[in-house]
Amino acid sequence: MIFHDRRPSVAIALLIIALCAPSISSAARPGTGSVRLFRPLVADPREEQFQMKLIHYTEQWRYGTDVTDSTSQGGFEERSGTAWDVGIGANPRLDPMRRMFQWKGPWSRYQLGLSAGVFGHFDRSGKELLNADYQFGVSFDMLQSGAWSDTIGISGFDRPVVTSQISIYHRSTHLGDEYLSLGDFGVNQDGHPDQDELFGHPPVKRVDLTYEAIRGLVSAEMAPAWINAGRSTVRLYAGGELKWAIRPRTPRAFSSPIAQMGIEIRSAGNQRDPHDGWLSRLLNAPFGRPFFETEWFTAVDLKLAKPYDFASCDNPDGTGEVWTPNLWTACRYGHEAKSYAGSWHAMIGFSAYSGAHRRTADGGRLQAPEILIALEWYHGYSPNGQFLDQRQETSPLGSVVPSITIHF
Template sequence: MDPSKKVFGSRTHKQHRSLTGRLFVLGSLMMWGMAVSVSAESDLVPDVEVSKADGGLRFFPSNDVFRPLLADPKERQFFMSLLSVKTPAQTFTAWSVGFGESLGLVRWDGKSFQAQLGFLAGVFSQFNWSTPSKDLINTDFTFGLAATHRWHDFTGRLQYYHQSSHLGDELLLNNPIPRLNYSYEAIEEVLALENSLFRIYAGGEYLTSRDPADLKPWNIHWGAELRGGDSPAFFRPVAGLDITWKQQHSAEYNFSVKAGLEMGKPALRDRHIRLLAEFYDGYSPYGQFFDEKIRYWGAGVYVGF
């Protein structure tokens, strides 16, 4: 590859706005429809573990009050995805892998309110499978604290975390591109309305410390999910749409869509395997390349414990 070209490249603004405009309208309509469905199905109880005794304090709970976001490409979870990545500079095959989880430390269970405090950590790496040496492109490391809460059908997650990003050795050897020291600390709150079939969510993020210093601090995040409900069936359909707006790219939106099957017993909601088709269009979610356009599609295996 020509060293002068960016690793992920950049699409023209006119082409990107045309696509993102259509996706924005589609996503907004999907979220509106799900909001109506959530209100209509409010009698369905979300499948979240609840203590049998009101006012119970528990240490090291087995699951979380806030369900991980299905379509967020940077949600901390265990997965591996085979992707076809397309940029104006090149098209290549990539493996994207992630290792991450949240560990609950202490939880309060009340009659209608629950709150939990815990740790979170994750690692996200991408490999260029079209190169002879299967180059490691980039790795993002993230860790922090999370406070999650639930009141009836409303849930939320407040987290403070650090992220740092590092380029792969093979990439630097084969492409003498300038290295960027990209890291930040951020505080984020996401609020959701959900039942056993649907969830809609929205939130915001502020980067309290950032490198490079000119990285703009505000991000907005929203999306919607569809699940197979509380059916006793071992297989359940799942789908999610995740949209982000970043002040760094104020005229653009980033879209992530994932859909497929979830396998596992409903009683053990955090223990599952998901087979998902996925699509992404927008600025790269991979740390070092945050300022470059990318589009990919493929399929992945996601494991919850």
């Protein structure tokens, strides 16, 4: 049995801790630290941010062949249950600048940044790790137009704020050791004594899925006067990514572009001092002072991609799974679907800010560090790297358990 080398995981975890430290310390002091030009994509499942959620899922679960039986075949079965998704990430930025080596480019301001994230997918309430995705890279953000202040950054959305981002990142993904070791991978191996904790089928073959990509996005955020008297903001964004590889891409045929678009609405995105509604008063009651500012938000992210047929990774004919005596595959063959499929992720909830960070009169800014509490739904193909070919639907556990997302 072959398990993935843990050294990349440890290295990336240490990198994330190093990146998070300056972000957290700067967020603790209003009016200091790096001002962001390009706001994080709230509903992107692979945005580098801190997030955790308990979800109910239904999916077309793929299983593999029995490594001890050359006549066996893999397949799909419908499966539902509870899962725990956790993400840890950071994207610190340098302070915005106007000129690059005395060159005034096609921007009002630009900003350089780093990004790193780890995304874990656990079965049930975190007992078995099924999949882990790692990504890190660099970004180049630009402000094309919009109101700007050197002290608080974006200073208003009365006229559209147009920003863009070009990012280059590496992504790799790994099956969890528990997933490989607890399943019934052969007739002479019964797996875990209580196999319902995972499942009674052989696991899929591990693929060393790894590639690099360049992504470009354009965002326009505005506060139309006809929506909440200009106090709310609407953000639209669109773009895409192209895959490439420093070393040979795995799988080789995993190469098609990905399109992305989305919308975000914030109830008080254009208010320098948000109205203290019932939610703010409720959260501030224990403190006896306006410690928190809140606003309602909703966000939807849509991606269009060609699903990859991992089952055919060892089949030179390109269709269907063939038996091999291994739990891993180099995926020399395999293919993408002929047509694109859409996957969407929707969120609705509220955002809570430290009042000192959000109120501009106190040195805060409109795009401040925040905690988002939301209900989430996902429909499409799984965002988890080893299971990109599995259709999946998720919803809040019990329809009421919210997710937590933090932007430092």
